[in-house]
Amino acid sequence: MTHLIERFTEHLKKGKYNSATIAAYRNAIFVFYNHFRDYPQSKITDELISNYLLGLSNNKNSKHDAIQSGKAIKLFYEVIFSKKLNLKSTGKIKEDQVIDVLSHDELFQLFNAVKNIKHKLLLMFVYNNGLKVNEIINLEVEDVDTENNTITIKNENAKRTRVLRLSPNLNWHIEKYKLKHNPKKIFFPGSGGEGYYSARNIQLFFQKALTDAGLDKHATLNTLRHSFAVHSLEMGMDVHILQKILGHSNIQTTTVYNQFVKVKMETLRSPLENIDIVG
Structure with a gap:
């Protein structure tokens, strides 16, 4: 997986990404794959990725990280796997998901x-x-x-x-x-x-x-x-x-x-x- 991340990094360097963004995107992909380390690549579905990002977004200290991770993962899949992800919780993740609860x-x-x-x-x-x-x-x-x-x-x-x-x-x-x-x-x-x-x-x-x-x-x-x-x-x-x-x-x-x-x-x-x- 490391060689894929390096390929992704080279792509970012050739693009209009500053060093801070490149470092953040690299870290996001490392954390993402560490989370799914026990999953074969073919088993990491769009739904699993969406739930992963939703979990990040529900942590008040990680809302910005969730948004940035969503962007990094979508771009990584497009560059490395030529796949466009259909995610429910990337980009502008809702700050507060509301559900009704009866007392x-x-x-x-x-x-x-x-x-x-x-x-x-x-x-x-x-x-x-x-x-x-x-x-x-x-x-x-x-x-x-x-x-x-x-x-x-x-x-x-x-x-x-x-x-x-x-x-x-x-x-x-x-x-x-x-x-x-x-x-x-x-x-x-x-x-x-x-x-x-x-x-x-x-x-x-x-x-x-x-x-x-x-x-x-x-x-x-x-x-x-x-x-x-x-x-x-x-x-x-x-x-x-x-x-x-x-x-x-x-x-x-x-x-x-x-x-x-x-x-x-x-x-x-x-x-x-x-x-x-x-x-």
């Missing part, structure tokens, strides 16, 4: 405003582990184990699964739901107990729940996923564990949530408090 009080209002047990349980399932809409739609009866308090999420080809914790708080609601609806295969079937729920219908009753709860929020069903992620980090969950729960393939996607974490100073403890000092 604990707002979630309390939301869940208690829903009277339909099927709708209520579905929304609580989404928040329980930050599920995607397609994951809740495809959930099967056999995937929900109240005895062991687990929920199994299969990917589309069922070759990779995630076994997640099912909150014991849901058990009573699950039994109530089963007694009323008696789902056979699909845990949350469509109308009439047959087929799959549509994503649109789920979104519609989520919006109704917001209205009934008196919440004037620009939120979608995915807001429950975002809220779970942020609240989990606020409670001290390790970001790598959160990555596995959410099913992210790249840690940079998960670290985006760090910027929305609000930690109260009175809840923080110094490591010194764990040491008994004599005298």
